[in-house]
Amino acid sequence: MNKGPKIYGNTIHDCGGGIKIEGISDGEIYSNNIDRCIFGIKVDPTFEGEIFDNRIQAVQEDAISIIKYNPYEYFGIPQNINLNEIRALFEQLDQSSIIKHEEIIKESALSKIEQFTSIAERILNFTKEYGPVLTAYFGPYLHNLGNLPQP
Incomplete structure (x- = not known):
């Protein structure tokens, strides 16, 4: 079970960005609706939580991106x-x-x-x-x- 924050049930529509996580190593990002944004979900390499069951549509960049990773x-x-x-x-x-x-x-x-x-x-x-x-x-x-x- 994750001990970090839970980011869930949000509707992010027609705006600059979706969900961006930096400096948090644990948590859950789930059941979010992200539509017509620049990006969907961005997390930095320290994040080891879970990302699941998100609905991401019509984003300009990436639906899900691990920042600074290759x-x-x-x-x-x-x-x-x-x-x-x-x-x-x-x-x-x-x-x-x-x-x-x-x-x-x-x-x-x-x-x-x-x-x-x-x-x-x-x-x-x-x-x-x-x-x-x-x-x-x-x-x-x-x-x-x-x-x-x-x-």
């Missing part, structure tokens, strides 16, 4: 894995059912690296916890870097 640091992916391959993997996961996620990860570029098992486990746990929103979470990082040249 997929390399978050999942422990080595820097030598090409960003385009990570982006492609996340997009594939977003578009498939959770039943196929393990198979997709095993066929990805990540299967070639030493730490594959622990990285795959972190990604699978993430998708089970938060659903198919990997691109939304890491959208700013993936989009701001654009397409990197292939090695």
